[in-house]
Amino acid sequence: MKSKQVGVIGGGQLAWMMAEIAPRLDLELIVQTPKQDDPAVICTKDVVLAGVDDAIATKELASRCHWITFENEFIDLDALRSLAQQGVCFRPSLDALAPLLDKYEQRSYLSSIGLPVPQFRSLSEIKDLETITEFPIVLKARRHGYDGQGTFILQDKAELTAIWNKFQCPPMLLEEFVPFTKELAVMVARNAAGKIIVYPVVETHQKNQVCRWVIAPAAISVKVKQEIEQIARTLVDELQVVGIFGIELFLTPQETILVNEIAPRTHNSGHYTLDACDISQFEMQLRTVADLEIATPQFKTPGAVMVNLLGYENSNSDYQAKRDRLADLPQTFVHWYGKSESRLGRKLGHVTVLLKEEELAQATAIAQKIESIWYE
Incomplete structure (x- = not known):
């Protein structure tokens, strides 16, 4: 029907x-x-x-x-x-998406509803470059940037000028470089009746602005966890969201939280939910969109590690031998996206490892073991 x-x-x-x-x-x-x-x-x-x-x-x-x-x-x-x-x-509505698609407008909107964000401004003309004196600085394309594309951490005026001249795509978003201690993320869902579900806060590990692995749950204080949950609830309520959003955040040495970016959909940082939770982020999106009942997801395990399988060469291989080795590891689940072409940085699949209580402290080492097999 x-x-x-x-x-x-x-x-x-x-x-x-x-x-x-x-x-x-x-x-x-x-x-x-x-x-x-x-x-x-x-x-x-x-x-x-x-x-x-x-x-x-x-x-x-x-x-x-x-x-x-x-x-x-x-x-x-x-x-x-x-x-x-x-x-x-x-679902979500176009009105909910409207303030989020342009990164400068997203920053402006988050600030307007009282959510903490890095200092930012729009960069639209070459003369604006002369006003920038503090480095490092972060420059971002305002539209269509993802997986690190269109994001540049610049160390001096020469690098800034070179990038500006190379892309010639004003306006762009300029923001302060945040010396964070951890990068965090959280998935939050809301249905048409206004019920909100917040998933556990996770820690993400990035390389060249691309997520390499995720540790769930994040090792953070109760205060930080509660603050992030409130940020998530405020956002989806203000926008009257029907669906699921991913929120990426910085944790500073002073235990301050700053919102980095909003993904108005399911997100890479929530992939662990497929194997570690009784309701995955994908099921939650479908449930909210189709007016089905939603409930708080429960962890099946004390924790989990999700590792992205990124392309590291140009090829048409399905890497079956490596996938078999990964799948043989204890409590490990391999998700292969069936893409016919591999290229540098392309997301080809991901691996989730379910952790026992005594393995939580080894999460980083387990992620590195997965990567040692994949990038061997």
Whole structure:
């Protein structure tokens, strides 16, 4: 029946992981994605082959489903508004997404609702470069940056000028460099009735602004945990979110929390929930979008480590031998996204290791062991 169908704009691994769970909830996913070999295409019966920013294709998608949700935020918001005015139900709503898609506007919005963020400004003209005197500094593309793309940590005026001249893409977001002690993240969901579910806070480890692994739960104080949970609740309530968001944060040496970025969808930092929780982030997104009952997820284990399997070469290999070695490790689950092409930094899969109580202190060493096999 039409009321059991959920449209997803985007057909990558996030939609693929949703599609695997959907049948258990008596739901069917229909994805809008540009390529026949995108991960979600292989496990969905109905596909609209088109770019994620193609609003005409989204109108076709809407004709086949009751709700539409998102796998990524590379959409044409203005073009979708006419569909919303015609009654298409987007979850989260376009109004909830509007202040978040541009990183400068996102910073401005978070600040306006009282959430703590790094100092920031817009950089729009070359003459603005002359006013910058403190380094290091962080420069970000305002749209379409992900997995470290479009983010630069610059050490001096020469590096700043070189990047500006190379990309010639003003305006950009300029913000202070935060000397954090930990990078943290949390998933938060809200349904149409206003019920909010906050997942455990996790610690993320980045290299070149790309997430390498996640440790759940994070080793943080009760005060920090409570502050992050309140930030999460404030955000989704202010935006009247229906869906699930990922929030990335910095923890400073003074135990101050600063919000780094918002992902208005499922997020890499929540992948551990597939194996470590009784309700994964992907099930939670579907439940909120389709008006199904939601409840606080329970850990199946004292903790977990999630390690991204990133491309380290250009090839067409499926790395089966390495995946078999990883899968042979105790309490280890390998998720392979079925992408046909490997390239530097591309997310090809992830590994989750469930931890016993006595293994929590070894989480980093376990992540490094996974990486030693993958990047061997």
